[in-house]
Structure formats: C-alpha cells, structure tokens
Amino acid sequence: MSLITRCGIFASSALALWASQHAAARAADADWGCQIVLCVAAQTPSWHGIPYCVPPMQKLIAAMVLPGFSWPVCTAAGTGAPGYEAFEDCPTGYVEAEAQSGHGGSSESYCARYTTERGERIELDRQPRTRRERPWYFDIRQNGGSSTRAWFDLKK
Structure with missing residues (x-):
C-alpha cells in the first residue's frame, strides 16, 4: 500500500x-x-x-x-x-552529496554513486536531486x- x-x-x-x-x-x-x-x-x-x-x-x-x-x-x-x-530520497545505490560552488560558499545538493579504490572514494555518477x-x-x-x-x- x-x-x-x-x-x-x-x-x-x-x-x-x-x-x-x-x-x-x-x-x-x-x-x-x-x-x-x-x-x-x-x-x-x-x-x-x-x-x-x-x-x-x-x-x-x-x-x-x-x-x-x-x-x-x-x-x-x-x-x-x-x-x-x-528533496526526495536518492535512488537505491546513491547517497546524498553536496558540492561547494564558487567563493560565496553556496552548495548544490545531488545524488552520487561511489566506489572505493585503494582506500580512496571515487564518484562514479551523479544526478540532481528531485525537489x-x-x-x-x-x-x-x-x-x-x-x-x-x-x-x-x-x-x-
């Protein structure tokens, strides 16, 4: 339901x-x-x-x-x-992420999918979050x- x-x-x-x-x-x-x-x-x-x-x-x-x-x-x-x-929840396999933009300190919220290689987290894909x-x-x-x-x- x-x-x-x-x-x-x-x-x-x-x-x-x-x-x-x-x-x-x-x-x-x-x-x-x-x-x-x-x-x-x-x-x-x-x-x-x-x-x-x-x-x-x-x-x-x-x-x-x-x-x-x-x-x-x-x-x-x-x-x-x-x-x-x-914002709506991110799709399965994605997590909330934020990127700082410019010198004004504003941020952009998006959904990202990551992998880890040699202990480093690498972003594979991103998509905008749905309001x-x-x-x-x-x-x-x-x-x-x-x-x-x-x-x-x-x-x-």
Missing part, C-alpha cells in the same frame, strides 16, 4: 474518529492546530481542494512570516511543529504507538 493511500486512509480515519468524539461539534470548532493536522492529513484531494481547509491553511501561511511565529499544536494528534525535507512537491510533514501518532507521516505543501 502506498504512502499516499495510507495517508488518505489515515485522514478518513482521523476525521471519523474526530467526528465520533465530537458529534455535537462542527469541524470548524476544532482548535487551529488540529484543523491544520486534519487538513494536511488529506492527500487526495490535498487541503487545497477542501473548502473547509483553505481558510485555516491560508491563516497559517500568513502567520509564518510574522515575528515570533510558532506552529499551532494539536495535542490530540501528538504533533508540534512539522518536519521539512526539501518534493510536498516538503512539509507531520508524524501523526496512531493508537498503539506507531505514527503515520502526512506530507503537505504550503503553497497558496
């Missing part, structure tokens, strides 16, 4: 659980941190395609540029601030102690 499918199933389960625990309350009554977690857990469609999710996510994007911003939390889901990974379309993620705690990773973007 793919990660996207699992996240979609999780989002459905999370929404069903939340609804069953708060039958008299509407989804809009959830605190902001839990609104965000519920919205980013949805994968197909993403939060962009769910009318309820657009206002809290746009509020989040606008708040992120303000001084003193801190992520709203959802204690029920066991989340704090999300993680961020800009994630959804670089942000929450690891959302499940019953039983495991967690599900829900990837999302913060594009307007």
Whole structure:
C-alpha cells in the first residue's frame, strides 16, 4: 500500500474518529492546530481542494512570516511543529552529496554513486536531486504507538 493511500486512509480515519468524539461539534470548532493536522492529513484531494481547509491553511501561511511565529499544536494528534525535507530520497545505490560552488560558499545538493579504490572514494555518477512537491510533514501518532507521516505543501 502506498504512502499516499495510507495517508488518505489515515485522514478518513482521523476525521471519523474526530467526528465520533465530537458529534455535537462542527469541524470548524476544532482548535487551529488540529484543523491544520486534519487538513494536511488529506492527500487526495490535498487541503487545497477542501473548502473547509483553505481558510485555516491560508491563516497559517500568513502567520509564518510574522515575528515570533510558532506552529499551532494539536495535542490530540501528538504533533508540534512539522518536519521539512526539501528533496526526495536518492535512488537505491546513491547517497546524498553536496558540492561547494564558487567563493560565496553556496552548495548544490545531488545524488552520487561511489566506489572505493585503494582506500580512496571515487564518484562514479551523479544526478540532481528531485525537489518534493510536498516538503512539509507531520508524524501523526496512531493508537498503539506507531505514527503515520502526512506530507503537505504550503503553497497558496
């Protein structure tokens, strides 16, 4: 089962659980941190395609540029601030590598395949790293102690 499918199933389960625990309350009554977690857990469609999710996510994007911003939390889901990974994993047999470029100290991230000859590591091949379309993620705690990773973007 793919990660996207699992996240979609999780989002459905999370929404069903939340609804069953708060039958008299509407989804809009959830605190902001839990609104965000519920919205980013949805994968197909993403939060962009769910009318309820657009206002809290746009509020989040606008708040992120303000001084003193801190992520709203959802204690029920066991989340704090999300993680961020800009790039997809390197293909099998390749590892992350960085090359310094120019005098400005900037670096380029790429995937490389190496061999070792006479104790020296030699680069055989390199390829550019693919940027994630959804670089942000929450690891959302499940019953039983495991967690599900829900990837999302913060594009307007």
